[in-house]
Amino acid sequence: MSKHTARLHIQRGDSGGASRIQIFDVPFDPGNSLLDGLRWIRATLDPTLAVRFSCINANACKECMMELDGKVVYACTQRLRDGDMHITPLGNKALVQDLVTEIAPRDERLLR
Amino acid sequence: MIRLESDVLVIGAGGAGIFAAIAAARDGCRVHLIDRSLIGRGGATVMAQMTVAVALGEQCPDHWEYHLADTLKAGRGLCDPALAQLLCENAPLRIRELDAWKVGWARENGHLKQAFAPGHDRARCVYVDFLNTGPAVSRTLRAQLNRIDAIRRIGDVLITDIAVRDGEAVGAVGVHLVSGETVALKAKSVIIATGGLTRLYRRNSGSQNMGGDGYALALRAGAELVDMEFVQFFPIGHLAPRMIGMDPIMWDPFRYKLGGRLLNAKGEEFADRYGQAESGNYVLTRDVATYAIFKEVEAGRGSPAGGAYLSFAHVPEAELRHAFGPVIDRLAKNGIDLTKMPVEVAPIAHYHMGGVRVNALMETRIPNLFAAGEAVGGANGANRLSGNALSEAFVFGERAGTAAAARAKSRAAAGWNDKTAAPELDLLDTRTSGAAAPNNMAALVVELQALMADNVGPFRTEAKLRLALQRLEQLQRDLGPLPAGGEHYNMVRLDWFDLRNMLLVAQTVVLAAIERKESRGAHQREDYPGMLPEWELNQVLSWREGKLSLSRAPVRPNAQAVT
Numbered sequence: 001m002s003k004h005t006a007r008l009h010i011q012r013g014d015s016g017g018a019s020r021i022q023i024f025d026v027p028f029d030p031g032n033s034l035l036d037g038l039r040w041i042r043a044t045l046d047p048t049l050a051v052r053f054s055c056i057n058a059n060a061c062k063e064c065m066m067e068l069d070g071k072v073v074y075a076c077t078q079r080l081r082d083g084d085m086h087i088t089p090l091g092n093k094a095l096v097q098d099l100v101t102e103i104a105p106r107d108e109r110l111l112r
Numbered sequence: 113m114i115r116l117e118s119d120v121l122v123i124g125a126g127g128a129g130i131f132a133a134i135a136a137a138r139d140g141c142r143v144h145l146i147d148r149s150l151i152g153r154g155g156a157t158v159m160a161q162m163t164v165a166v167a168l169g170e171q172c173p174d175h176w177e178y179h180l181a182d183t184l185k186a187g188r189g190l191c192d193p194a195l196a197q198l199l200c201e202n203a204p205l206r207i208r209e210l211d212a213w214k215v216g217w218a219r220e221n222g223h224l225k226q227a228f229a230p231g232h233d234r235a236r237c238v239y240v241d242f243l244n245t246g247p248a249v250s251r252t253l254r255a256q257l258n259r260i261d262a263i264r265r266i267g268d269v270l271i272t273d274i275a276v277r278d279g280e281a282v283g284a285v286g287v288h289l290v291s292g293e294t295v296a297l298k299a300k301s302v303i304i305a306t307g308g309l310t311r312l313y314r315r316n317s318g319s320q321n322m323g324g325d326g327y328a329l330a331l332r333a334g335a336e337l338v339d340m341e342f343v344q345f346f347p348i349g350h351l352a353p354r355m356i357g358m359d360p361i362m363w364d365p366f367r368y369k370l371g372g373r374l375l376n377a378k379g380e381e382f383a384d385r386y387g388q389a390e391s392g393n394y395v396l397t398r399d400v401a402t403y404a405i406f407k408e409v410e411a412g413r414g415s416p417a418g419g420a421y422l423s424f425a426h427v428p429e430a431e432l433r434h435a436f437g438p439v440i441d442r443l444a445k446n447g448i449d450l451t452k453m454p455v456e457v458a459p460i461a462h463y464h465m466g467g468v469r470v471n472a473l474m475e476t477r478i479p480n481l482f483a484a485g486e487a488v489g490g491a492n493g494a495n496r497l498s499g500n501a502l503s504e505a506f507v508f509g510e511r512a513g514t515a516a517a518a519r520a521k522s523r524a525a526a527g528w529n530d531k532t533a534a535p536e537l538d539l540l541d542t543r544t545s546g547a548a549a550p551n552n553m554a555a556l557v558v559e560l561q562a563l564m565a566d567n568v569g570p571f572r573t574e575a576k577l578r579l580a581l582q583r584l585e586q587l588q589r590d591l592g593p594l595p596a597g598g599e600h601y602n603m604v605r606l607d608w609f610d611l612r613n614m615l616l617v618a619q620t621v622v623l624a625a626i627e628r629k630e631s632r633g634a635h636q637r638e639d640y641p642g643m644l645p646e647w648e649l650n651q652v653l654s655w656r657e658g659k660l661s662l663s664r665a666p667v668r669p670n671a672q673a674v675t
Contacts, residue, residue, distance in 0.1 A: 031354030
């Protein structure tokens with residue numbers, strides 16, 4: 001087992017109701033990204049966690065933007081670290097679900 | 113239900129889909145360009161690191177017929193010559209078009225710079241520095257798209273099925289991921305441009321979106337798939353140390369520019385043991401390199417993480433900096449100093465040679481249903497040359513868009529009604545009525561990826577393939593017959609629809625791989641080594657009454673004499 005554990009405090013919920021914070025302890029190897037951790041949570045602990053990404057590791061799609069400790073980051077280039085990490089959706093975009101926000105340009109949306 | 117209507121519906125907004133949309137709009141059609149993700153940012157195009165193969169003759173004299181000869185040779189006798197010719201003959205037009213749109217192809221002494229890539233007989237590949245080909249192409253294509261009013265761009269829509277009436281495509285149905293609403297898209301012609309199937313494998317160089325959607329859509333609509341056993345593994349995908357913010361296939365450009373040395377755990381070069389000596393130049397083709405690395409690992413001469421070493425330690429720092437500029441700093445942030453250490457690399461799922469079977473107008477056997485780009489099978493046969501994927505995306509996209517527009521203009525409104533699409537719409541009606549998922553769908557995806565990597569990789573045996581088939585059946589049971597309900601970016605529901613496609617497509621790969629009892633190009637059977645003349649044929653898959661059926665077809669004859 002991995003010696004390292006990140007404690008992710010993740011904001012859950014959609015635009016309709018009150019949000020809540022859910023805590024996940026994520027074991028990791030040095031070098032793993034925040035997105036690695038979120039994908040591990042979905043496959044292991046809670047598949048309902050909503051997070052959007054497409055390229056996984058290349059920082060090409062720019063979809064995995066979210067906030068870590070109040071700062072905007074790409075989950076794919078942010079490394080996991082030991083201890084507490086507070087993950088919230090982008091504050092300046094409409095919330096869709098959990099960490100997913102409405103990031104598409106307005107003229108590329110189905111419902112404008 | 114949200115209803116949309118267009119002349120031409122394009123599914124997938126990567127390089128092929130965007131070229132298709134632009135071509136259809138240019139010919140006077142109203143186009144809907146749909147993507148499950150953001151427009152022009154998902155898929156494979158944006159991930160391209162460097163090479164685009166095209167016989168421009170800027171670096172040295174060249175002709176598309178030489179490019180075609182190399183493409184056919186790499187395809188080991190299985191290319192559809194008409195598609196391969198289309199790719200090579202038209203690539204110069206599309207590359208010049210992108211140049212006019214200011215993509216920024218690298219230039220030198222007043223001409224476009226063309227690099228040598230393995231399998232090509234001369235320097236033929238244009239690129240954008242530094243590792244910027246994909247992002248630059250995507251940015252350029254998005255800028256063109258935005259100028260065209262006849263194209264409506266719609267992201268965050270997952271197409272779940274093509275709607276077919278009286279044997280003809282009349283549109284598609286899907287889910288608007290943001291709201292969870294069902295979407296019905298009526299169209300006179302439909303183009304599948306969803307890319308390949310790399311997501312079926314644990315380690316892959318593609319994006320999350322590439323789970324073979326288009327293959328499954330085409331099959332269920334009644335179209336055929338061809339060459340599904342040929343999955344290309346990219347031999348030198350990054351393995352260790354863990355590197356973030358960079359594409360795992362990024363070492364290829366380093367090899368194009370600087371050569372580099374591929375070494376085993378003992379520090380020996382080993383490619384010559386497998387028939388191709390390197391001597392400082394990058395000439396190793398993808399299938400041979402993949403084979404060589406696997407065999408070295410198997411013989412106990414692999415690197416600690418289970419691959420080979422790639423070393424540039426012999427290259428002076430100034431030369432590294434000149435060739436790769438800012439990339440060297442990004443590597444440093446990952447703790448990688450190429451002047452001092454090698455990296456570890458291993459084969460990684462990269463591209464699919466197989467795909468939807470089309471004619472030279474990119475039309476499937478289902479009227480009004482077209483395909484473009486990596487979604488198409490046949491142009492590359494049993495193995496694809498480096499640099500041909502983007503050329504294929506651009507050329508086939510433009511061709512599909514033009515042909516689909518001609519079709520749309522020749523027919524009255526599509527014969528859509530909700531009854532036509534009833535079974536497909538019923539599946540989507542589960543939005544509010546669907547039960548909770550019986551299993552963790554995300555875990556099933558991981559299980560499928562492991563299963564495919566371990567048993568349906570580049571080296572295959574009857575026993576492993578049979579095991580894979582059995583376990584795919586189990587996964588199908590674990591998936592269950594209906595998606596979970598849910599709205600607002602419900603990932604469990606999304607995973608269900610993805611797995612539904614991935615499991616079907618995985619089956620097509622396994623069935624074709626079991627049947628082909630020889631080794632050719634990207635399909636290597638350890639129990640049937642060697643290429644057999646009687647297997648110089650294509651395998652075709654279709655879907656009849658809920659069952660896959662596999663048949664053989666002779667390789668299509670040359671469209672015209674090729675010298």
